Amino acid sequence: MHIEQLPADEVAARLAQAQADYDALAARGLSLDLTRGKPGAEQLALSDALDGILGQNYRAHDGTDVRNYGGLSGLPEAKALFGRMLGVPAQEVLIGGNSSLQLMYATIEFALSEGLRGPASAWGNEDVVKFICPVPGYDRHFSVCEHLGIELVTVPLLETGPDMDAVEALVRQDPSVRGMWCVPRFSNPTGCVYSAATVERIALLGRIAPEHFIVMWDNAYAVHTLYDDAPELASIHAFCEQHGTLDSVFQFGSTSKITFAGAGVAFLASSPANLQALEAHLAFQTIGPDKVNQLRHVKFLHDCAGIERHMAEHARIIRPRFECVLQTLERELGGTGMGQWQAPTGGYFISFDARPGLAREIVQLAADIGVKLTPAGATFPYGNDPEDRNIRLAPTFPSLEAVQASVDAFVVCVKLASLRQLAG
Ligand SMILES: Cc1ncc(COP(=O)(O)O)c(C=O)c1O
Known part of the structure; x- marks a missing residue:
């Protein structure tokens, strides 16, 4: 009672x-x-076979020696595998280190300080920069923004995903709103899966604010189902293609909760223009990611059925x-x-x-x-x-x-x- x-x-x-x-x-x-x-x-023990799986064969499909420097955007077979997992073409994927959170931080910092389309587009040129966060949400998303001086504006997270009426009103009315956090499948913490209508409305945000707005599509739990009949997530990539808004979405994922949380593979997917800009920036930070781990993961997981x-x-x-x-x-x-x-x-x-x-x-x-x-x-x-x-x-x-x-x-x-x- x-x-x-x-x-x-x-x-x-x-x-x-x-x-x-x-x-x-x-x-x-x-x-x-x-x-x-x-x-x-x-x-974690489910993935122990990663250790030693290469059997001293360090060659990628195209003959690349994965022990050496290079391959800033990742091995082609890793891009193909994780691209399929996110539902995007391999050429729109960049493979990073072990943490997708780091890729998210790098993306926002780059947009803020250098600009996705050159210095004039840097958000940091403005006095105030805001991000939308559906609540309840993931504390580390918030702390990336708090650390970089970005103000956080909340909208309710409904069972269908973020309250899109509230999101669209904010994006329409306030040009200082530059981005939005999303955990679209099995959101942290409510576990909701965004409805197809919500996914399409998010893909359309790039039409409302074409120049400066990005969606941080953190698909951390893309394949983390507890039941076989768990709801699927509609493809934001397909909606963006249809509406011409691929530049407005950055997708993220990792194997942190597939293989090893501390030694997985993280990846990002976005439009060719965004990837080109980001790669040029990353080239100042690293000569290339850990391709040995990428190859181990491809050999271990094989394909989407393996995942x-x-x-x-x-x-x-x-x-x-x-x-x-x-x-x-x-x-x-x-x-x-x-x-x-x-x-x-x-x-x-x-x-x-x-x-x-x-x-x-x-x-x-x-x-x-x-x-x-x-x-x-x-x-x-x-x-x-x-x-x-x-x-x-x-x-x-x-x-x-x-x-x-x-x-x-x-x-x-x-x-x-x-x-x-x-x-x-
Ligand atoms: C929504 C979400 N994104 C990202 C992460 C961290 O991902 P990674 O280990 O790839 O940095 C977590 C970890 O809990 C998470 O819940």
Whole structure:
């Protein structure tokens, strides 16, 4: 029953029970952590065959010795593989180092300081530069902008993706808005998949602000499905081609959560003009990326079917952790009005919205009994969740037993905070 429909004596009784449960947990001296959106050891082990896979054959398809310098934009076979994964032609792909976040930073810094179309186009020529971020979102996107002095403007992230009416109004009305962050499939943290209509409207933003606006299409979870029937993502590349806006979109991805989070391959895709400009800039920073790792990845993953088979192994490991969290939330909090959440069909997170004003308190209550949660506010720019509601849960890294113990403690903290608030 919804807690607001409970008679006062029932609220008092449930509050006393929640307090007793909480005290019992405190006495257990827990040490649990649901903060880390990273693969667990069993997932990493799925890719151990990368080690030694080249068997001392360091030649790429075209005869390139991958041990040597060069190949700034990446090996052709790596571009073909990851291009297919993102749904773009190989010639529109650039392979980087191990981190897509670094490629995102490099892109924004380049657009800001040097300009995608020469110095006159540099965003830094303006006093104010703004980026749109759908919220809740990924804290490292926010911190790239905060670090580079870019102001962040929020729009709500709906089940269909960003609220496009709000996005279009901002892009139309404010020329200082230069870009937008997107995690289009299994977004961090809600797990939503942008609808085809949303993808097309995002592809059309380059028509509204043709000269200066870019979409940062961070497809970090492009292939990270938990279930076979998870929704597909419409192709932004196809929509951009149709509407003549390829220059306005930069796509990103990596194998951080496919193979090794610390030793994967990151990639970027954009229009030929953007790639040319960016490559000329990167040439000052490196003589070439790690092609040995690129070749290892191509040999290990082979093709899109190989990636799909590999991701099914990941899903087999992490699906029970997600289901454990979701089943516990449903059993303990379903229908009570103490929280809202969606069941993601892929990605790495579950996003929990507490009753307004309680996220910080819940995170603190959990911390006090040894359960670490992502800091409240982390899913909003400047750490400021205006309603103090959102908490990101990350179930992949701990063991299943630890996930269960953590979520058991979490629901007790949610009940305690919610009933206290209700009791006044
Ligand atoms: C949405 C999103 N983008 C990017 C990253 C980091 O990617 P990479 O390891 O390729 O730098 C993460 C990691 O959690 C993420 O959630």
